[in-house]
Amino acid sequence: MFTLIKALVIGLALSFSCFAEPAQNKHVDPATGITSWEINSQGVNFSLTQILPEQAKAFYVNRGFTLKQTESFASSCVYMTIMRNDTAPGTVHFIKRNWSIISDNKSYPPVSVATWLKKLKDNNVNKTALIAFRWAQFPPEQEFEVGGDWNQGMLSIGLPANNVFDLIVRWDINGKEYNATLKGVQCAK
Amino acid sequence: MQNNKGVNRSLLILAITLFLMGTSHGAELAPLTHNLTVIKKPMPAPNLRLKNMDDEFVDIKDLKGKVVVVNFWATWCPPCRREMSSLERLYLATQDKNVVVLAVNVGEDIDTVFPFMGIVNPSPSFPILFDTDAKVMNQWKVRGLPTTYIINPKGDIVYRAVGGREFDNPKIIQAAINLNKWDLRN
Numbered sequence: 565m566f567t568l569i570k571a572l573v574i575g576l577a578l579s580f581s582c583f584a585e586p587a588q589n590k591h592v593d594p595a596t597g598i599t600s601w602e603i604n605s606q607g608v609n610f611s612l613t614q615i616l617p618e619q620a621k622a623f624y625v626n627r628g629f630t631l632k633q634t635e636s637f638a639s640s641c642v643y644m645t646i647m648r649n650d651t652a653p654g655t656v657h658f659i660k661r662n663w664s665i666i667s668d669n670k671s672y673p674p675v676s677v678a679t680w681l682k683k684l685k686d687n688n689v690n691k692t693a694l695i696a697f698r699w700a701q702f703p704p705e706q707e708f709e710v711g712g713d714w715n716q717g718m719l720s721i722g723l724p725a726n727n728v729f730d731l732i733v734r735w736d737i738n739g740k741e742y743n744a745t746l747k748g749v750q751c752a753k
Numbered sequence: 754m755q756n757n758k759g760v761n762r763s764l765l766i767l768a769i770t771l772f773l774m775g776t777s778h779g780a781e782l783a784p785l786t787h788n789l790t791v792i793k794k795p796m797p798a799p800n801l802r803l804k805n806m807d808d809e810f811v812d813i814k815d816l817k818g819k820v821v822v823v824n825f826w827a828t829w830c831p832p833c834r835r836e837m838s839s840l841e842r843l844y845l846a847t848q849d850k851n852v853v854v855l856a857v858n859v860g861e862d863i864d865t866v867f868p869f870m871g872i873v874n875p876s877p878s879f880p881i882l883f884d885t886d887a888k889v890m891n892q893w894k895v896r897g898l899p900t901t902y903i904i905n906p907k908g909d910i911v912y913r914a915v916g917g918r919e920f921d922n923p924k925i926i927q928a929a930i931n932l933n934k935w936d937l938r939n
Contacts, residue, residue, distance in 0.1 A: 699897075
């Protein structure tokens with residue numbers, strides 16, 4: 565009897581620990597080596613996929629940047645980011661500057677779109693190219709209704725190549741705060 | 754100079770390769786959803802007066818009395834590309850049912866948009882409008898691409914969709930057509 569109770573207690577403890585830490589998936593594309601990290605937490609799906617510096621450069625050269633103008637952004641550890649409200653208990657609202665990148669025991673937000681726009685404007689990037697840049701970024705703030713609202717866009721982490729970090733994504737639903745952490749994410753080489 | 758040309762050519766080839774990779778990768782992506790958000794307190798649609806591909810102005814004010822689907826998009830936006838053919842199928846299914854589709858391109862010009870139309874199947878036959886400085890998009894409070902609004906015949910926004918959708922889903926087609934009964938219901 566005692567053994568049965570003990571087994572039940574251990575089983576319950578294990579199942580609670582599973583709920584506490586939602587499963588994180590990692591996928592490496594065999595053809596390109598590009599790595600993705602994905603998490604499903606509390607009805608929200610979130611993923612990061614590496615954008616290689618050459619990919620980012622190609623994208624923006626084709627939007628009107630000169631090669632030189634693409635370099636600082638392309639080498640800032642950029643990800644294709646997707647966030648989707650599948651089955652959250654309400655409207656998901658986030659402000660990107662509330663997210664945290666944890667690296668080398670330091671915590672800071674992702675590089676803001678406004679910071680990049682100022683920098684690129686100072687580097688004489690033309691107006692049309694700036695519009696493309698602005699709208700290709702993951703939104704600084706957004707609301708996703710339940711049932712499939714989502715966005716896809718670029719996210720600049722601001723770390724050198726090959727660095728590893730954790731990303732804490734925060735959102736709220738009617739003022740109640742939620743978060744999910746992607747652990748051990750690596751900047752592209 | 755010669756080196757720069759070489760680098761630019763390589764980047765162009767890379768961009769084309771990535772675009773094709775993106776297209777094939779699209780097949781592995783999760784299917785687009787077909788839910789529309791009901792706007793609880795419908796609000797009047799902001800102004801929208803933009804040039805189409807024939808360089809003629811289209812004004813949403815002239816479309817009062819019709820159901821209008823307004824889609825904000827760009828050719829470089831992967832979910833916008835994914836949903837474009839379904840938007841054309843929505844248009845084909847509803848064009849004789851008092852529904853108008855307008856696709857507002859953000860920040861690009863006809864030289865970029867026209868070739869893209871050729872690779873969409875079926876190719877869009879609804880009006881493409883050009884918001885070259887993204888001012889209209891800001892007035893409509895769009896925060897990310899694509900974003901789509903559906904406007905009832907009174908001129909109020911009643912549905913919104915943030916992110917790509919399968920617009921030819923019967924549920925969306927019916928929702929658009931049913932808005933013609935809006936005045937009877939309210």
